[in-house]
Amino acid sequence: MSTENLPERLSPATVAVAAGRPDRVKGGPVNPAVVLSSTYVSTREPGGELLYARYDTETWHPLEETIGALEGSALPALVFSSGMAAIDAALRLAAPGTAVVAPRHAYLATLTAAREQAQREGSEVRLVDIADTDAVVAALRPADGAAASVLWIESPTNPMLEVADVPALAAAAREAGVLTVVDNTFATPLGQRPLGQGADVVVHSVTKFLAGHSDVLLGAAVTDDAGLRRRLHARRTTGGAIAGPWESWLALRGLRTLALRVERSQASALELARRLERHPLVAGVSHPGLPSHPQHERATALMNGYGSILTLRPVGGAAAADALTEAVRLWVPATSLGGVESSLERRRRLAAEAPTVPEDLLRLSVGIEDVEDLWADLDRALRLAQQG
Numbered sequence: 001m002s003t004e005n006l007p008e009r010l011s012p013a014t015v016a017v018a019a020g021r022p023d024r025v026k027g028g029p030v031n032p033a034v035v036l037s038s039t040y041v042s043t044r045e046p047g048g049e050l051l052y053a054r055y056d057t058e059t060w061h062p063l064e065e066t067i068g069a070l071e072g073s074a075l076p077a078l079v080f081s082s083g084m085a086a087i088d089a090a091l092r093l094a095a096p097g098t099a100v101v102a103p104r105h106a107y108l109a110t111l112t113a114a115r116e117q118a119q120r121e122g123s124e125v126r127l128v129d130i131a132d133t134d135a136v137v138a139a140l141r142p143a144d145g146a147a148a149s150v151l152w153i154e155s156p157t158n159p160m161l162e163v164a165d166v167p168a169l170a171a172a173a174r175e176a177g178v179l180t181v182v183d184n185t186f187a188t189p190l191g192q193r194p195l196g197q198g199a200d201v202v203v204h205s206v207t208k209f210l211a212g213h214s215d216v217l218l219g220a221a222v223t224d225d226a227g228l229r230r231r232l233h234a235r236r237t238t239g240g241a242i243a244g245p246w247e248s249w250l251a252l253r254g255l256r257t258l259a260l261r262v263e264r265s266q267a268s269a270l271e272l273a274r275r276l277e278r279h280p281l282v283a284g285v286s287h288p289g290l291p292s293h294p295q296h297e298r299a300t301a302l303m304n305g306y307g308s309i310l311t312l313r314p315v316g317g318a319a320a321a322d323a324l325t326e327a328v329r330l331w332v333p334a335t336s337l338g339g340v341e342s343s344l345e346r347r348r349r350l351a352a353e354a355p356t357v358p359e360d361l362l363r364l365s366v367g368i369e370d371v372e373d374l375w376a377d378l379d380r381a382l383r384l385a386q387q388g
Contacts, residue, residue, distance in 0.1 A: 013259030020062030083205025086219030170198030208338030
């Protein structure tokens with residue numbers, strides 16, 4: 001069902017279920033079909049019909065409509081072959097010779113892509129503490145150095161969970177003539193809608209919470225600006241970073257349960273964070289829902305929920321962190337996140353991770369298992385880690 005046929009002012013939880021359905025026809029299917037065709041019948045000069053599957057294909061449309069509607073956009077999203085493909089397309093909105101202002105803590109592949117682009121184009125990547133609003137605004141138009149053309153925001157950041165004042169930063173960027181791109185993977189559209197807070201483009205690793213089952217690689221970019229959408233679409237078409245039909249269908253099926261999954265995982269994440277903060281074998285824990293988090297009040301004001309990610313630093317340093325990842329039996333040691341299964345990873349085991357991320361920091365992605373089982377496994381692993 002096209003989103004234009006849905007009732008107005010539906011909650012995002014309902015949109016995730018109702019959008020992207022086929023039109024209601026007696027005897028028709030409830031779910032969209034998977035069309036396996038690389039090309040389409042075409043004669044004479046093309047006139048807007050489907051032509052070739054690298055340009056567009058109907059199997060993308062239900063997922064694109066649903067993600068766009070979830071983000072509150074009047075335009076459908078654009079799906080990409082991976083989150084990084086969507087990120088790359090959005091980074092290329094930056095003008096050559098200018099700066100991309102980005103969080104000092106962010107998805108490491110994003111920063112790698114930004115630096116490589118800057119090296120090719122004679123541009124600059126200017127890293128900031130995204131939670132320091134004044135510092136970010138100052139970086140947009142520095143006294144010396146290149147002017148910025150893109151402000152890149154993660155909120156909460158990966159993996160340090162800093163929370164940005166997205167409305168204030170987007171307003172300052174707009175005044176300075178700078179595009180604002182927000183990676184909304186951690187918060188999901190249920191946690192915040194950056195387009196409504198003034199952002200120009202939102203990107204997602206659909207692989208994570210949106211698809212939610214650790215079985216597809218997909219990305220998405222969303223914008224309300226038709227001109228920006230055309231530029232992103234052109235990049236996807238020329239670069240060939242297109243989604244497969246089966247992956248698109250699986251992602252949409254996973255998206256249907258987004259609200260239930262996020263509700264469960266957010267509640268469990270906050271409960272685990274509270275317990276870990278009191279655990280004698282935990283040196284530090286961070287989660288935006290904890291009053292001890294530096295941006296707790298900001299997260300409370302700007303977000304609908306605090307997210308499903310938390311960080312943990314065990315007593316005993318990096319060695320204890322590694323031992324913990326080997327001792328857990330229910331939690332999955334893995335580098336991705338946002339699936340129905342709970343996972344954890346010591347981020348500094350990856351050489352490219354920011355040196356300001358503590359060596360012993362574990363990033364935990366909370367899934368939908370019973371919280372008592374998750375707690376028992378963590379508590380047991382924390383104790384075993386001290387013996388190794």
